[in-house]
Amino acid sequence: MSTHAPAAGDKDESRRRPSSNHRQNHAYVVPPPAEQPFAPAEDVRRVLEADTPFAATLRATYELIREALRRYGPAGLALSFNGGKDCTVLLHLMYAAREEYQREHDSEEPIRINTLYVAHTDSFPEVDEFVEFCEHRYGLDMVKIYGPMRQGIQSFLDQYPAVQAMLVGTRRTDPFGEKLSPFQMTDPGWPDLMRVHPILDWDYPMIWQAMARLHIPYCVLYDHGYTSLGGIDNTQPNPTLRNPVVSRGYEPAHKLLDGTKERDGRIKRS
Numbered sequence: 001m002s003t004h005a006p007a008a009g010d011k012d013e014s015r016r017r018p019s020s021n022h023r024q025n026h027a028y029v030v031p032p033p034a035e036q037p038f039a040p041a042e043d044v045r046r047v048l049e050a051d052t053p054f055a056a057t058l059r060a061t062y063e064l065i066r067e068a069l070r071r072y073g074p075a076g077l078a079l080s081f082n083g084g085k086d087c088t089v090l091l092h093l094m095y096a097a098r099e100e101y102q103r104e105h106d107s108e109e110p111i112r113i114n115t116l117y118v119a120h121t122d123s124f125p126e127v128d129e130f131v132e133f134c135e136h137r138y139g140l141d142m143v144k145i146y147g148p149m150r151q152g153i154q155s156f157l158d159q160y161p162a163v164q165a166m167l168v169g170t171r172r173t174d175p176f177g178e179k180l181s182p183f184q185m186t187d188p189g190w191p192d193l194m195r196v197h198p199i200l201d202w203d204y205p206m207i208w209q210a211m212a213r214l215h216i217p218y219c220v221l222y223d224h225g226y227t228s229l230g231g232i233d234n235t236q237p238n239p240t241l242r243n244p245v246v247s248r249g250y251e252p253a254h255k256l257l258d259g260t261k262e263r264d265g266r267i268k269r270s
Helices: 040-048 053-076 085-104 125-138 149-159 204-214 220-224
Strands: 002-004 077-080 113-119 140-146 165-167 183-185 194-196
Touching (some): 040 085, 040 204, 053 077, 053 085, 053 194, 053 204, 077 085, 085 204, 113 149, 125 140
Parallel strands (some): 077 113, 077 165, 113 140, 165 194
Antiparallel strands (some): 002 140, 183 194
């Protein structure tokens, strides 16, 4: 199923960030300050001007995304997105790079990002709502598919045959991530596609540094103690963050100090 959101920037509302004081039916949170203009490229440039270790990491990541845009162009470079924290950071950085690409090429076309969303059949309603929010905010031309990733990629490429590469928010600590390269073709037997891994060498705290410093909206479930999101049937709040004193019983995800426990909320099936 393919859905097409209004282009980011079509309405004045899309140029403002939502309040961080989210209502109960909101599935996103924005780090403070809340009411700040929507300007991802400016966010990135502001952080890059700082002389910090995080700025150096961000610069390498951002340049890799810009290199992918130079190689494949906007129509040839897509995004894999599922509402999780890693690909949410990647989405914000990709939009920033697209803003700069538009300026460099004197283009005033609305930014549209070809996006593949391989969803869980038992996905959290909060995740689905957050993905829809991002679809409108960032101007995603999204193909939403339920099923295995391999078939999802093929279906996506059938609809967007110009796509040659896809940004993926995999990190080395993820399953099957430790041997990946920044640019790596899909494995034999998979649809031909260059996988681009800009945040491959980021660790768990870096993701939350990016959220805070770039003021990136994220799924509200992370404030409820979830640290790694799958489907309802295999995901629960991280037990390391259990705190009976706080209102929901769990500390938010950014308070997890040991990144090796990131996936401790995933339910292992025997």
